[in-house]
Amino acid sequence: MRVKTSTVSLSTGRKRGLSQSIYWKQRYLLLLFLPAIAYFIIFHYIPLYGVIIAFKDYKFNEGILGSPWVGLEHFRMLFGMESFWQVFRNTIIIGFWKLVFGFPAPILFALFLNEVQHSTPKKIVQTISYLPHFVSWVIMGGILTQLLSPSTGPINIALKAMGFEPIYFLADPKWFRGVLVASHVWKSIGWGSIVYFAALSSVDQEIYEAAMIDGAGRFQRMFRITIPEITPVITIMLILAAGSLIKDDFDQVFNLYNSNVLSVGDVLSTYTYRAGLVDMEYSFATAVELFKNVISVTLVLLTNFASKRINDYGIW
């Protein structure tokens, strides 16, 4: 405190005692901010520093500092493992299909709901569509397990009634990724449409009236007016979504997968969980997570760069 006080007085060219210093004047503000400093250092900056165990052979007794350095040993081991590349492929494939189906779904939903003329049914549909967002994946895991059960689940009962063989959706490697993608779309379609709704509500209504006078039908208005009007928002959302290719959904996969579908459903975050918290290979698991975070940050930076260019030079 004293040292800092003196630098302040030097820089302002005035003599100040402690009681005159800016720190003393703002002591109540600093006091309010003090818990935050402690909190962020302990719960954010120390774990951030703890990432260095990816380059060490971490032993709990020796702590982060005491454990011996091993350099890139864990990464060498990681890249040499066939199981890791399988998990990496799963992550990308699942992320890709989630993007292909999960990205357009909220846009289409917003477009069609926007065509509903009365505001009360519109609000009701909107509120219902938000429902799955408020339910955690643990609960969804419980619901899907029952819904898709091969013996008592309603979907398989319906399939059997139509003369098909029952399908064990959650334990069949052929179906598991489909279940992940479909349940992702189901859970996020309503919530994801909020942004597009806001964009739609800001479209100038006079354009529609002019088009109606010219005799444009509903589909024509949708494709010729509405979609072009919200294209900027769609573009930005698409750029932002590119990062989701590697950002797998731990909560979803962890609550749905099982040993039968590990070969197609295991993703980087569940792999990290098992390596670190089940097998207690702390350093190795941290290396996997670091690898994923580096790719993810790179993707975010790239997409931010791209969106800046597009915004500045104007594709539209």
Add this chain to the structure above:
Amino acid sequence: MVRMKKHAGDWAFDIFNFLLMTFLCFITVYPFLYLLSLSFTSGDVPLTQNYIIPPKVTLDNYAKVLTNSDIGNGFIMTIARTLLGTAISLVCTVCTAYPLSKKYFVHRNLFTSFVVITMFVSGGTIPSYLLVKSIGLMDTIWALVLPGAISAYNVVICRNFFMGIPDSLEESARIDGANDIIILFRIILPVSLPIIATLTLWVAVANWNAWFDSLIYITTSRKQVLQVVMRRIVLEGTQEMMNPDPELEAMLVNPETIKATTVMVTTLPILCVYPFIQKYFVKGVMVGSLKG
């Protein structure tokens, strides 16, 4: 609005659209309806047909599930962490946001970056787990409420709200000699109720729905939160399980209806409140997208 005669195509579109929206609502609600119906179904009904109204209605399942001590403990734990977590989080968020909202706050830019950086980089699961373990929080409620106490995003939202409050409001209090802490709690907070309500709901729902921290930090099975207890009952047999519990085993004589009831008990509180609070969450999405 210009009144236009409806074309035949318009009618067809409206009918198609009505059917589409009805279908979407149906597939959204059906899974919940199915489980709700199953939870009221008597245990001796064979589950070989689809129905919405159970053929034999009973409250036995709820009686069994609600008197189960694991579920009861889970409820208490979830409520405790939600109350404690929300209280700590709100007080800390407000106290962090207020100094940052003052343009003259010393090192304001440095402190703002210090907070905001944590939105973009994090140590990840393993280093956080090792930290909680090494500072002795394992198996306590503090492991659930402290690590996520302050969210940088919420601090920024709260700070922006405070910055919109005119300085003139504080001036008379300052002349009367009130310090910043008194001003924050007596003058700023009473006019900040909209943001307080929004943050309260965000934090409370997040706490209610949280389960992973409990799964990894809580080692005594009787101290697990409701969602983890439900997970153990429902996903048992399909996944690697933690310690099997004799009391749970006994309850699972008729697994499907009991499982459905357990899921409903966990879900109903959220189902009942979300229609009334969803608008506060929509606001959050809008703020986020404007920023991004």
